Structure formats: C-alpha cells, structure tokens
C-alpha cells in the first residue's frame with residue numbers, strides 16, 4: 465500500500481511540474497471567445513499562408529508544402545462534447561473554417577442514436593466526420609476496430625474515411641497495449657481508414673486536455689505560442705474536446721482523452 469501511495473504521489477508531482485512548465489493559458493471550461501481568438505490568430509499568422517485542411521488531406525499528404533497546414537480535430541468523448549459540438553461548429557462557420565470530427569460508437573459515454581442528427585448536420589456543413597475508438601482495450605484490437613467501422617457505417621450510412629485513437633487513463637499495461645495496437649495497424653494490409661497516430665504525424669500540436677492534477681484541464685500557453693510561430697511547410701494539430709468549452713462546459717473528465 466505504501467509503494468502504491470508513493471508511486472501515486474510521484475505521478476502527481478510530475479503532473480504538477482508539467483503544469484507549471486507549460487504555464488496555463490486558461491483552465492477549463494474555456495470561454496468560446498478564446499476559441500474564436502485562436503481561429504483569428506491562426507488566420508492572421510504566417511503571412512496569410514495558413515491553410516485549414518481536413519484529416520483525409522493530411523493523410524494523403526496532398527496539401528502544398530508552401531502553406532502552414534492546420535488540422536482542427538474534435539474528439540467527441542462524452543455527452544457534453546456532443547451537446548457543445550454544434551456550438552463550436554457555428555464558430556468555425558463564422559470564420560469559414562472546416563474541421564474534422566470524431567464520434568464514438570462504443571455506447572460507453574453516450575448512445576450512438578444521440579449522434580445521428582449531429583453527424584448529419586456536420587456532414588451537411590461540409591465538415592469531415594470519422595470514428596473515435598479505443599480498440600486496444602479489446603483482446604483482438606484489429607477485430608474490434610473492424611467491428612467499430614461496420615457499426616459506424618451501419619448507423620451513419622458511410623464508412624469512416626479516417627479514425628482517431630481514444631485515450632484511456634494510462635497505466636503501463638494500457639500504454640503497452642496501445643503501442644502494440646498501433647504497430648499492428650501500421651503493418652496491416654487490410655485497408656483500414658487513415659489514423660493520424662500511425663502515419664503523417666504533426667510538426668506541432670496543441671491540446672486542451674492537459675491535466676493540472678488538481679481537478680482541472682487546461683490549455684498550455686507554450687503550445688499556443690509555439691503554433692503561432694510555425695514555419696511554412698509545417699503541419700499543426702489543434703486537438704479540441706468541445707466538453708471543455710463554453711459556460712456549460714466541464715472542468716475535467718479524467719479517464720477520457
């Protein structure tokens with residue numbers, strides 16, 4: 465018991481050190497105006513060479529090297545994410561920006577039937593919608609992924625063109641399983657949809673799911689500053705979870721990333 469407590473306090477102190485180093489720009493829930501500010505700053509940086517691309521374009525490496533390529537990715541982890549999703553999409557619409565959205569079909573945090581209208585609306589708006597899944601927690605991850613793809617297609621009427629990997633509160637065993645799954649996937653010849661954890665990783669990234677270790681999720685100031693200093697030819701991932709935004713947003717959702 466003592467060892468477990470000691471390990472836990474070491475993890476907590478590591479989280480706190482990271483937190484101080486990153487210097488939080490904002491603690492969740494972040495105002496929507498901050499998301500708007502981010503879009504404005506991205507659009508006005510890089511001498512006008514910012515190019516917002518959807519995940520398939522990133523996967524195919526088709527965007528010209530002369531631009532700074534920005535991929536806005538939204539992982540819909542929880543029912544709060546679902547509720548907030550169209551509010552974020554409306555902000556992007558105002559700035560004429562399109563992004564990539566990822567929904568779960570595992571029935572853990574929300575029911576698939578709760579997503580139907582949201583998915584249809586996002587597709588109608590010209591957004592990209594793919595699958596968000598954690599196949600590595602199953603005994604046969606590739607089989608689990610295949611099944612999730614079939615479920616997605618049956619319920620939404622199209623095969624997910626891309627998917628992203630959902631993170632579970634990491635223990636060494638889970639981390640190991642995740643790494644093994646990605647390795648298997650990279651070697652598979654089965655024509656799985658593109659996954660950004662396998663190929664074409666990003667030059668820079670900014671996420672909204674850093675944990676303070678004291679019950680909050682935060683945005684890191686150093687990531688914000690770094691992405692605004694990107695060079696032409698670089699690709700940037702902005703990872704967003706709508707649940708952490710807006711007055712109805714939540715502070716933290718430990719265990720889901």
Ligand SMILES: [Zn+2]
Pocket residue numbers: 539540541596629630631720721
């Ligand atoms: Zn997730």
